[in-house]
Amino acid sequence: MNERTKFILDEKEIPTHWYNIQADLPEPLPPDLHPATGKPITPDDLAPLFPMELIKQEVSTERWIEIPEEVRDIYKLWRPTTLYRAHRLEKLLDTPAKIFYKYEGSSPPGSHKPNTAVAQAYYNKQEGVKRIATETGAGQWGSSLAFGCATFDMECKVYMVGISFQQKPYRRIMMETWGATCVPSPSPDTKVGRDMLAKWPDCPGSLGLAISEAVEDAVSRDDTHYALGSVLNHVLLHQSVIGLETKKTMEQAGVYPDIIVGCIGGGSNFAGMYLPFLKDKIDGTKPDLRIINVEPASCPTLTKGPYAYDFGDNAGLTPLLKMYTLGHNFIPPPIHAGGLRYHGMAPIICHVYKAGLVEAMAVPQLSTFAAGITFARTEGIISAPEPCHAIKVVIDEALKCKESGESKTILLAHSGHGHVDMASYDAYLHGKLQDYDLPDDLLQESLAALPQVD
Ligand SMILES: *Cc1c(COP(=O)(O)O)cnc(C)c1O
Numbered sequence: 546m547n548e549r550t551k552f553i554l555d556e557k558e559i560p561t562h563w564y565n566i567q568a569d570l571p572e573p574l575p576p577d578l579h580p581a582t583g584k585p586i587t588p589d590d591l592a593p594l595f596p597m598e599l600i601k602q603e604v605s606t607e608r609w610i611e612i613p614e615e616v617r618d619i620y621k622l623w624r625p626t627t628l629y630r631a632h633r634l635e636k637l638l639d640t641p642a643k644i645f646y647k648y649e650g651s652s653p654p655g656s657h658k659p660n661t662a663v664a665q666a667y668y669n670k671q672e673g674v675k676r677i678a679t680e681t682g683a684g685q686w687g688s689s690l691a692f693g694c695a696t697f698d699m700e701c702k703v704y705m706v707g708i709s710f711q712q713k714p715y716r717r718i719m720m721e722t723w724g725a726t727c728v729p730s731p732s733p734d735t736k737v738g739r740d741m742l743a744k745w746p747d748c749p750g751s752l753g754l755a756i757s758e759a760v761e762d763a764v765s766r767d768d769t770h771y772a773l774g775s776v777l778n779h780v781l782l783h784q785s786v787i788g789l790e791t792k793k794t795m796e797q798a799g800v801y802p803d804i805i806v807g808c809i810g811g812g813s814n815f816a817g818m819y820l821p822f823l824k825d826k827i828d829g830t831k832p833d834l835r836i837i838n839v840e841p842a843s844c845p846t847l848t849k850g851p852y853a854y855d856f857g858d859n860a861g862l863t864p865l866l867k868m869y870t871l872g873h874n875f876i877p878p879p880i881h882a883g884g885l886r887y888h889g890m891a892p893i894i895c896h897v898y899k900a901g902l903v904e905a906m907a908v909p910q911l912s913t914f915a916a917g918i919t920f921a922r923t924e925g926i927i928s929a930p931e932p933c934h935a936i937k938v939v940i941d942e943a944l945k946c947k948e949s950g951e952s953k954t955i956l957l958a959h960s961g962h963g964h965v966d967m968a969s970y971d972a973y974l975h976g977k978l979q980d981y982d983l984p985d986d987l988l989q990e991s992l993a994a995l996p997q998v999d
Contacts, residue, residue: 550632552645552794554625559617564785566820566893567778568608569827574778574896578854578865583998586864593764594771596672599665602779610782612664619663619696623652624786628794631957633923635943642946643800644939646957647791647818650926654689654719656961657814658774661783662686662693665772669699676700676769678762680730680755683709683883684716685929685961686774691725701725702769704732704758707750709883715965730755737761737860751876752887753859760862775811776857776866776891784817787958792821800954804835804942807958808934809847809905810884812838812891815935818958819903820893826902836903837942838894839934841913843981844877846870846890847898847905849988854998855889865996868895872991878981880910881969882930884960888991906938909980913937914973917963927970929963 567574576585588600595603602610612620631644649657669677677694680703681687687703694701703725710717710729720727730750731738735758741748748754763771773780795801805822807815815838825831840846847869855870857863868889871877875888897903910930917933919940920926928936939957946953963970972978 549798550630552628552630552798554790554794556621556625558790558793559620559624560612560786560789561617562609562611563782564789564821564824565605565608565610565782566823567606569824570896571827571900574892575867578998580856580861580863580865583865594760596668596674596770598668598671599779602782603777613667616664616667620786625790626651626787628791629924631924634920637919637923638940638943638947640943640947641950641952642943643952643954644943644957645795645800645802645954646959647787648926648959649787649814650929650959650962654685654692655964656685656689656929657784657787657817658686658689659692660786660817661774661780661813662689662772663696664783666690666693666697666699669770669772670697674699674768674770676702676766677772678702678704678759678769679772679774680704680752680759681716682706682752682886683713684720685884687725687727688716688719688723689774690772691720691723694725695723702762703727704730704755706730706752706755707748713965730758732758734758735761751859753873756858757860757862775813775887776889778893780813781816781820781891781893784813785820787814787817788819788821791818791956801831802834802956803953804837805956805958806837806839806935806939806942808882808885808931808960809838809840809890809894810887810931811889812894814960815958816891816894823897823902837938838898838903838905839938840905840907841877841880841882841885841934842907842909843880843983844871844886845907845983846888847895848907849983851992852895852899853995855995857889865998866892868892869898870995871988872994874994875988875991880981881966881972881978882910882913882934884929884931885934908934908937911973911978911980914970914978916940926959927963928959929961929966930969932960935959
């Protein structure tokens, strides 16, 4: 029995290559389609938005892609991240299960998102791009890209959903501290924004509108590109550092997970954790490995959505992606896990879910905060509302082990801290949070608007 609490890799063990699951998928991914023609998208279609290196990574089937030295140098500011054994949580639950968690909250912005933000800033800089425009909801992605751009001395413009801009000032202040410009969306800075403000001066904004503003900004300026913080294949590729480090650390500790649990919004942090392990399930080395994707009951993309081509944004500007989706018009209820309120899901996750290689579960908001409080009072870490979803399922699985007497090894992908989300803990602790039923009529209406693709 290994009694260590922290499992720490040396700085020189930061992975030298990202792992690309596209090399090992039993069936290739369906192509992304052009939003206007419905034909498979070409690199030229994407060139106004992304640097060519990222466009290549998006469709690459190379198993290993080298992490540039400059990116690894910046990763050293917080990587390798620590793998913990949750002894105190195990003890409270009185479970024979062994619970491990890989904690991404120690990065400067406090989540996994800079793993890709830094890489994306680097490739843009290499291509001579001086400025990146993006959107952000509650501000996790905006602050991570602001940090990434600061490390390469680039300009960053963030269109932040207006209502969050007003309600959640701290992420905006983080962005400004790292030198980014952050404006509430709709803004007078784009045509889309000006048109909306003319129609509706007090418009609270939406993620779809903010994406449209950032895309318009990027295509209308030669010095500017666009960046996306989740969903796309190259983002999941960059996040594979999480799983690669975890695998190596667990190997050194002589353990292998029976169950891996994580939360999914667009899917990047959890796929980054599990794709290097999923390889072992695909090649038959670990046929019994269970991988559980956890989503909010009020935004149940994998568990309730159809597998269909849909737009990545509300406005219908992005390529059509084959994914489980609640429809690009779906506006989920206002749960506090802002990062999990996305209508679609990473095509790679959808593909392996469709193939039966991974599982999915949906959990209601109140149960996730209860789990987050238990975690804080045992392990100390105050988790963001997103990973609280995964913690809820880890606790359930550990309690099942208590019943059955099995000593399973459970691995939790912990995506970030909740220090900027304390208002949601306040609401929970003082009885002001609620669960939401999924409004079925809303869902049906939104699914009826799925684009027709043959
Ligand atoms: C953005 C975010 C998520 C959800 O995004 P994924 O792409 O699904 O990982 C989860 N946790 C935290 C802390 C986040 O900031």
